[in-house]
Amino acid sequence: MMHSTATPDLRLVLVEPSHPGNIGAAARAMRTMGLRQLVLVNPHAFPHAEASAMAAGADDVLAAARVCARLDEAIGDCRFVLGCSARRRHVPLTEHSPREAASALWTHATHGPAALLFGRERTGLTNDELMHCNGSVFIPSDPEFSSLNLAASVQVLSYELRLRQLGAPVQAGPATAPERDEPPATHAQMEGLFGHFDQTLHDIDFHKGRAPDTVMQRLRRLLLRAEPDQREVRVLRGILSDAQRMARLARAAGAVATPNPGPADPAD
Amino acid sequence: MMHSTATPDLRLVLVEPSHPGNIGAAARAMRTMGLRQLVLVNPHAFPHAEASAMAAGADDVLAAARVCARLDEAIGDCRFVLGCSARRRHVPLTEHSPREAASALWTHATHGPAALLFGRERTGLTNDELMHCNGSVFIPSDPEFSSLNLAASVQVLSYELRLRQLGAPVQAGPATAPERDEPPATHAQMEGLFGHFDQTLHDIDFHKGRAPDTVMQRLRRLLLRAEPDQREVRVLRGILSDAQRMARLARAAGAVATPNPGPADPAD
Incomplete structure (x- = not known):
């Protein structure tokens, strides 16, 4: 299978992270999997020594991180946005597995900016924020203990994106449209x-x-x-x-x- | 595809972990993905308050963790063992991707005890320890920044095991459409x-x-x-x-x- 050699325009967005250590851990998780675009929406504290400590060498990701006051600044130019949702909610969005999400994000990101959103440590993304997304991503954790932390979620999704980048054979999701003569709306x-x-x-x-x-x-x-x-x-x-x-x-x-x-x- | 409903006998083994916090984080990562059998080989410090703190509720996994002085005690009864290797080594073992490893481990574990080994934070598994394994597992991190930490490695492998447990097809299917309370229009x-x-x-x-x-x-x-x-x-x-x-x-x-x-x- 052929994959585009162009660098996809893909950003990971942390919405209102409370703990700077988690920002650093997320940067590290991204960097281990070859991802570099980090955007922070209204972080509680950033920059912060704890973020740098947890980044463990992924300082370039932190240094280049964009900080926005509001979500729409972070994703305004994006044509495809998925939101990580800790559990199934009563939000009727198309729910992707991490693998499907990675495939859809990567495909869209080769044509224009795409984003993957992660919510707050305790409360995740609001329903309103999810309603800004084209679909949700659910990491199929054990329902008896679904205490997946922020950095772990970023790690799992970054890993799937890495596999997609390496050309792992995956079926594209249904949302991946055929070639269009018009760019998708931002x-x-x-x-x-x-x-x-x-x-x-x-x-x-x-x-x-x-x-x-x-x-x-x-x-x-x-x-x-x-x-x-x-x-x-x-x-x-x-x-x-x-x-x-x-x-x-x-x-x-x-x-x-x-x-x-x-x-x-x-x-x- | 049919999957056995019997609980597979699968353990994750941390060999000589230095930092008790990593033991706790590994326990948490396992528990989020429905895994419970943790074995520690000659841990530097365990039990430890930092391990409990990082376990964030996965105390049952810590409490049930078996501590062994030597690797062969930990895996003596196992019929299939894979060792996580941070990078490709000159060890003539079959190298599995995380996905292949999860599939092989799960299949073997339905027939008898199987184990997945994780090495020391800084130096990984020794060549000698890898030679006790049926194969190795390589997480395809970015070679320019392959600083995957212990808990992150456990998270990725536990996630793949979870997918295998859930019977995920190796190829991703189409995205799941959300549940609808209304029938589609005719x-x-x-x-x-x-x-x-x-x-x-x-x-x-x-x-x-x-x-x-x-x-x-x-x-x-x-x-x-x-x-x-x-x-x-x-x-x-x-x-x-x-x-x-x-x-x-x-x-x-x-x-x-x-x-x-x-x-x-x-x-x-």
């Missing part, structure tokens, strides 16, 4: 689409009497699953703009009440 | 959705000046890829209906020109 573009969707559903009174968050979660799930390309996002946003235009015209003509919740709607 | 429901989309794009003037067939093909491809369930189709159709309603109100108020003939437009 995370920031998808967030822009979701924001536009939310506003439009407000404007056309779809949110009225419903739970907007639930609706938006459904739409997120649906569209992230589809992994739209950039042109598809443009088409969808064009449709939303035209729907908003109709709502604006109807309102300007007095045919619809202003969309603020509260006052009774005379048009109804 | 072909007819998808066609109903596309027809509704087409009509709505007409109503909100999105199709005006565009090639409707091309747009509809894009939307089809996008939505078929997402494999929506029936509720998702209902949500999308609800959104389309509300957009249509806005267009109708805008038209009724005279704010928008009457569109070109559309199938369901009463104005025509």
Whole structure:
């Protein structure tokens, strides 16, 4: 099997790590498996002597680590994002095994930036953070004792990524799309689409009497699953703009009440 | 593929570990992956508070750990033994990948005791110790930075053993789709959705000046890829209906020109 010789653009993102020692241990785990791009979202303490001590020589990874205040800064330019989830949650994301995840990440990362997220030591990733991902990764630990620590999780995933890098024969996941003429949408573009969707559903009174968050979660799930390309996002946003235009015209003509919740709607 | 339900008799053996913390971390790594038999050959310090601290709850593994003065006591009853070797050595042993090693160990352990040996933190297993093994295991770390520590090695091998225990096929299958509480949309429901989309794009003037067939093909491809369930189709159709309603109100108020003939437009 042929594998691209280009260096894949793959980053590992630690979200709000509490213990600097874990940052160092994660850097070491990555480095042993040939990975170098580490991003830290709002770390409790970094740089820190304990991180350097635990890195045990992987100082170059620590020195090059990017620190972001918020998750969307860390993954805004990414076209494919997976989130490590300590246990199965009631988040209906496609769940990958570490092996499948490594394969999907590596494949996507040869075409543009991709990211693998690791959550907080005690509480993992929030459901909201997972909803920003194209899928989740579950390390099949013993359910009776699933106390996999952060560095151990990074080690297991880095190991699988290493095997993938070395060309271990693995089936690509179903999400790995065929060659496309358009690049996949970035995370920031998808967030822009979701924001536009939310506003439009407000404007056309779809949110009225419903739970907007639930609706938006459904739409997120649906569209992230589809992994739209950039042109598809443009088409969808064009449709939303035209729907908003109709709502604006109807309102300007007095045919619809202003969309603020509260006052009774005379048009109804 | 059938896998034995009998508990395999498989032990992990740490040969002369220097740091008690590593013993605890190894116990934890094993326990997360459902392994319990730990044997220590001539440990520098054990039991030890640091071992317990690093075990993080895997105290049962530590408490049940057997301590031997010499390697042959630890593996005397074993029928199959593999030794973890940090790098390729000039020892004429069959070298297994972690995956192959896990498979071989698990298979042998269902028929009688088998062991996996880990060497000293700094110097690994001696050539003499490796010569007691049926084969070696090499974790394919980055040769430029192969500073895999003891607990990390135990974690990787325990993870592969866990996969073997779970009956993972050597080749990865397709990613697991999340459990859905709603049935997938039928072909007819998808066609109903596309027809509704087409009509709505007409109503909100999105199709005006565009090639409707091309747009509809894009939307089809996008939505078929997402494999929506029936509720998702209902949500999308609800959104389309509300957009249509806005267009109708805008038209009724005279704010928008009457569109070109559309199938369901009463104005025509």
